[in-house]
């Protein structure tokens with residue numbers, strides 16, 4: 274080193290360290306999981322350096338839109354056409370990248386079975402849900418892992434059972450939808466029929482229910498929070514914005530809008546929470562969350578974060594998933610008049626003109642088959658996702674730590690080898706003997722997810738759908754409007770891109 278000034282040596286050292294860090298990061302985060310999966314014979318489309326396969330995915334979506342108009346009994350990949358292309362090329366297990374994140378597409382009943390049986394906390398939810406979707410979902414029950422998640426799940430799940438009071442709330446919200454549709458008909462040109470977009474009505478139905486369950490007597494303020502959460506939900510990008518380094522920090526118009534909404538929601542929820550002043554006369558969901566935040570639940574969240582993020586997660590999970598299922602359900606009933614008539618005749622026979630109660634709901638077998646079929650063809654949570662939090666073994670594969678696993682439910686739900694040649698058709702009859710009678714594998718039906726993370730609101734969601742559809746069917750005739758444009762689109766959920774337009778007639 275003699276003869277070289279100290280500053281020269283120091284610069285060389287810094288350069289060497291920086292280079293080593295780059296190589297280390299590149300190897301650890303970009304290359305290693307890819308190599309380890311490749312060694313096991315798993316292939317996939319070659320990724321771009323920083324964007325992964327995002328450009329290819331975007332191109333496939335644009336091309337798919339220009340080349341074909343999706344039909345109601347269309348194929349299972351219309352929300353994400355790249356999956357279809359890659360399945361053809363690499364089979365139904367392959368790897369790809371979104372930005373710098375690794376994904377393993379593994380859509381088969383064996384993977385579902387393994388996930389169902391997997392009991393350790395080494396399989397959790399993907400980190401991108403807290404990072405790229407953090408402004409919406411934060412660190413609540415949907416995104417956390419390990420002991421923090423167990424704590425949230427333990428306090429929230431029991432509060433989602435459906436008792437008589439909950440059913441009354443659901444029926445009351447159903448009556449509001451019926452009244453508002455009757456009003457629309459009265460104000461229509463001939464008073465006989467009206468062309469309506471059902472989306473807003475479905476969202477009011479579900480958000481009214483969850484606001485009452487969550488905020489009790491403060492449900493009106495709760496409705497405002499739910500409406501803001503919906504706006505924020507809509508402001509979130511599609512899957513093609515996941516994994517792009519630093520994107521979530523950039524002050525783009527979309528990010529600034531999302532940050533502003535998140536701030537508003539934060540203060541709205543905390544205002545409601547503060548006004549409780551420790552009173553716990555009712556055990557609504559907010560009360561349970563407030564107590565959970567005090568009982569020093571494990572995990573990094575501070576109390577305010579715990580309250581706000583869990584309220585947001587519950588509001589979103591409960592209102593969006595159920596509302597979108599209801600939209601798909603109405604669309605399919607309107608497109609299948611024979612099933613609509615069959616379900617209506619059952620409802621009329623069972624309810625005899627009365628509002629539904631538990632006993633009646635239990636007797637509506639046809640309606641249950643219809644709902645199972647709706648969730649089979651259009652599961653709103655189309656991507657069931659997990660992340661290997663440690664190296665894990667699944668289906669004889671070593672899945673390296675950090676790899677995200679995606680199961681594309683529509684492909685599983687419409688696989689003709691499992692469901693028969695009419696897999697793309699709306700045929701509720703297939704569920705006459707339940708899920709096991711409808712499909713060769715009971716692991717091929719996952720509208721409420723799988724294993725430890727199975728939707729804790731599944732019963733509540735099913736009852737809401739049953740009550741709402743029963744009440745609508747006994748009051749209105751439904752047909753598809755000429756304004757309806759079928760276009761299932763994957764945002765955060767699988768939604769009708771242009772909404773659902775129906776023509777309603779009073780019966």
Ligand code: HEM
Nearest residue numbers: 415590591594595598654720721722723726727728730734
């Ligand atoms: C038809 C309506 C609904 C559908 C189709 C649905 C579907 C799902 C699915 C697929 C998941 C992910 C499961 C997984 O990753 O394995 C989920 C999670 C969740 N759902 Fe639902 N859901 C519905 C209604 C509800 C309702 C009404 C609530 C609450 C009142 C709710 C609360 C949740 C929560 C809190 C989670 C996260 C659970 C966790 O990660 O531990 N859902 N839902």
